[in-house]
Amino acid sequence: MTTPIALTIAGSDSSGGAGIQADLKTFAALGVYGASVITALTAQNTSGVTGIHQVPGDFVAAQIDAVFGDLAIGAVKIGMLAQLATIDAIAAGLERWSPRHVVLDPVMVATSGDRLLAADAVAALRTKLIPRAALITPNLPEAAALLDEPVAATEAAIERQGKRLLAMGCAAVLIKGGHGQGADSTDYLVTASGVIALAAPRIATQNTHGTGCSLSSAIAAGLAKSEDLETAVRNAKAWVSAAIAAADRFSVGHGHGPIHHFHRFY
Template sequence: MSTPVALTIAGSDSSGGAGIQADLKTFAALSVYGASVLTALTAQNTTGVTGVHLVPPDFVAAQIDAVFNDLAVGAVKIGMVAQAPIAEAIAASLDRWTPRHVVLDPVMVATSGARLLPEDAIDALRRRLIPLATLITPNLPEAAALLDEAVATSEEAIAAQGMRLLTLGCPAVLIKGGHGQGAESTDYLVTAEHTIALPSPRVATQNTHGTGCSLSSAAAAGLAKGESLETAVRHAKAFISGAIAAADRFTVGHGHGPVHHLYRFY
C-alpha cells in the first residue's frame, strides 16, 4: 500500500505556527507524508509579521517540478502566493502535472481586514488558481474580497456568496465562519448541489494562529488519503476544532499563539 503524500505550496512562518510549518504538522498529525514548496520567507512571530522575502517564481516552479518528478502527490494545498508572478508560476506548473486534488486557501485578508495581496495577485487567483482547485477555503472577508462585495452576515448571504464563487470555476467552496459572532463557529461547504452547515462551539482562546492554514491542509490530507470531499472537509473541521480547543495547553509567545496540531498525541 502506497504512502499518501500531500504537497503544501505556501510561505514559511519563522515562529512555526502557520504557513508551511503548520501544514507539515497537520499532514503528520493526520498520517500523511508532507512535501513543501516555499513561496516566501516571513520574519514572523505571534505578534505579527516584520518582513517578507519572496522566492523567485522560476524557483517556485523548480521546487514543484522536483517534488512531482519523484513523489506520488495525492493532493496539493496552496496558501500564500504573495504576488501575481508566483501565482502564474504555480498555475503553469500545476497545468503540467495535473494533480487530482488542489485545495486553495486564498490568503488575502488579515484578521484586521488589511489586504495582504495586491489587486493583480487577487486577479491571478481568480483567473488562474481557482479554476484548478477542487476546493477553496476563504474566510468571510476573503470570500467578500474575491467577489468585490460586502462581508456576508447571514447564513443566506454566505450561501449565496458561495454559489457566486463557484462561477469562478471551482466545484466546492468552504466559507469559514471564524470571523463571525455567536456561541458557534459555523463553516459552510457550498457545492452546486447543496450547502452544508458545519457548526462547532466557539472556543474562548487567543491561540488561533494558523487556523486557516491548518484547516485547508487537513482537507488536503483527507483528499490525499482518498476520502470524499465532504468526508475530508468534515474530518478537517473536527481536527481544527480539537486543535483550537487544546491550544491553551501551550504557552508560546506574547500574542496570538499557535493551535495544538499534535493534540491527539500529547
C-alpha cells in the same frame, strides 16, 4: 503499502505556527507524508508580520517540478501566494502535472491583520487558480474580497457569496465562519448539489494562529488518504476544533499563539 503524500505550496512562518510549518505539522499529525514548495519567507511571530521575502517565480516552478517529478502527490494545498509571478508559476505547474486534488486557501490577510497578497495579484488568483481548485476555503473577509462585496452577515448572504465563488470555476467552496459571531462557528460547504452547514462550538481563546492554514491542509490530507470531499471537510473541521480547544495547553509568544497540532499525542 501506498504512502499518502500531500504537498503544500505556501509561505514560511518563522514562528512556526502558520504557513508551511503548520501545514507540515498537520500532515504529520494526520498520518500523511508532507512535501513543500515555499513561495515566500516571512519574518513573523504571534504578534505580526515584519517582513516578506518573495521567492522568484522560476524557483517556485523548480520546486514544483522537483517534487512532482519524484513523489506521487495525492493532494495539493495552496496557501500564501504573495505576488503575481508566483501565481503564474503555480498555475503553469498545475497545468504540467495535473494533480487530482487541489485545495486553495486564498490567504490575503494574516490573523494579525497584515496583508499577504499584493492587490494586483487578486485578479490572477480569481482567473488562474480558482478554476483549477477542487475546493477553495476563504473566510468571510476573503470571500467578500474575492467578490468585491461587503462581508456577509447572514446565512443567506454567505450562501449567495458561496454560489458566486463556485461560478468562478472551482468544484466546491468552504466559507469559514470563524470571523462570525454567536455561540457556534459555522462553515458552509457549497457545491453544485447544494449547501451543507457545518457547526462547531466557538472556542474562547486567542491562540488561533494558523487555523486557516491548518484546516485547508487537513482537508488536503484527507483527500490524499482517498476520503471523499465532504468526509475530508468534516474530519478536518473536527480535528481543527480539537486543536483550537487544546491550544491553551501551550504558552507560545505574546500575541495570537498557535493551535495544538499534536493534541492527540501530548
